[in-house]
Amino acid sequence: MxxxxxxxxxxxxxxxxxxxxxxxxxxxxxxxxxxxxxxxxxxxxxxxxxxxxxxxxxxxxxxxxxxxxxxxxxxxxxxxxxxxxxxTIESFAVLESTDAQSQHAPRSDTECELPREDSAGYSLTAKHALLDGEENLKKVDSFSR
Incomplete structure (x- = not known):
């Protein structure tokens, strides 16, 4: 004091x-x-x-x-x-300016590419096949013991 x-x-x-x-x-x-x-x-x-x-x-x-x-x-x-x-106001100003800059920047074809429907379906099918194969291996392994 x-x-x-x-x-x-x-x-x-x-x-x-x-x-x-x-x-x-x-x-x-x-x-x-x-x-x-x-x-x-x-x-x-x-x-x-x-x-x-x-x-x-x-x-x-x-x-x-x-x-x-x-x-x-x-x-x-x-x-x-x-x-x-x-x-906080300064942080929002930085975010806004960064967002505005990113919206006006040119993008390549590979950048921010979203998966197509057919490729997403394929990856899910492949995952299911792998999981099914793994379960079949477990069944075979349990019979061999």
Whole structure:
């Protein structure tokens, strides 16, 4: 918090009001999230806040705030959504330009050739013959034992 020159009160206000905080800062705060046992200890703490260190004071404020870490996750999502949307738009633009280029490019006869009906029928017939032959071999093998 010192690096960003923000106070605990400013962070709490931003979380309550849903104001934007830097994504890196939110990621750091989410990594600091206390375990269930630590949350319980902080909730049950009844002493003076001055007895706690600055980090514990901040965590105590976060634990006392309803859904503080869910709020952080939501703010992080909102802050990264713009970047992800721009990236997706750029990707679609690249795909569209590639598609447009491929539609106008000359093609050879062998490129993207679809199988003809008669060749597809032949390959299926050949597969059936091979499978039937394999089953006949199994039958012969079982009789010879």
């Amino acid at each position: 010192r690096a960003l020159n923000v106070t605990m009160e400013e962070v709490c206000d931003a979380l309550y009001e849903g104001n934007e905080l830097p994504a890196e800062f939110l990621q750091t705060l989410l990594k600091m999230a206390p375990t269930t046992d630590e949350q319980l200890k902080l909730r049950l703490f009844t002493g003076e806040l001055s007895q706690l260190g600055p980090a514990d004071q901040f965590l105590k404020a976060m634990v006392d705030m309803p859904f503080a870490f869910k709020r952080m996750e939501a703010l992080l999502f909102m802050s990264t959504l713009k970047e992800e949307l721009n990236s």
